[in-house]
Amino acid sequence: MSTAPIRHPATTIQANALRPSARLPVIFLGHGSPMNAIEDNPFRRSWQALGAELAQRYEKPQLILCVSAHWLTSGWWLTAMSQPRTIHDFGGFPRALFDQRYAAPGAPDAAQRISNGFSPALGLDQAWGLDHGAWSVLKPMFPEADIPVVQLSMDYGQPAQAHYAMGRQLSALRDRGVLIVGSGNVVHNLGAMSRSMTSMQAFDWSLQFDEMVERQIQQGDLAALVQFQQLGAVAAKAHPTWEHYLPLLVAAGAADGEEPVRMFNASFQGGSISMRSAIWGG
16 A cells, blocks of 8 residues: 555535534544453453543543544445444354444534545445444443444545545534544454464564554654554564554544553454554543
């Protein structure tokens, strides 16, 4: 994927359906295995604790805008149905996982107004719903499912810079009661997974890529995350395809390198999936 910058028209998001609010944080979550949604493990417990922390520290979000690694499209699309379905986009897992539902409402009016603020406008989708990259993390965080959710697709034909630029445009929504959540993984190579490795073990290339991302986030050099392919063979091993890295770029674009950042879940699944997560703001 080329990292050459692309130009976006000047954009002012007119989300009049959303009231001005105190600035909400931006979150990137490593979601890993779908089983994390139902297993009692440190990852799920961290999502539950994060939801409780947000409830204590911030005004309740008027809307959650989630960017998941699992919705790739031509063009950019927002879900715009009133009742998004729960999508079980995986196979080979226990029945209990397929029985999961997340009945958060959609927000058609807010989706329309957000879409209108972009030039060209974002597409409005009536078919997708909430895939497991979205509901697997949102359900532990907000189990009451009483906050409307819209999901933003990723235009997989666009270069990495475009996803960071999309986050820059979305950042204005943080002042309109919108909680922006990116859901992917800092490192994601399913083919290299080793079931024998513990959460504190990882392949050398996995550690190297994860440490690069950690360093750039800690230094506030968020734009540098776009240049991940400069690591060459290490980047190719960390991300044979890029869809799990791109939500990090959208989240980083919506953040500000000068604001406080906290990272958590700095461990691995199977040695080749980094669960590293970050929250900016506060």
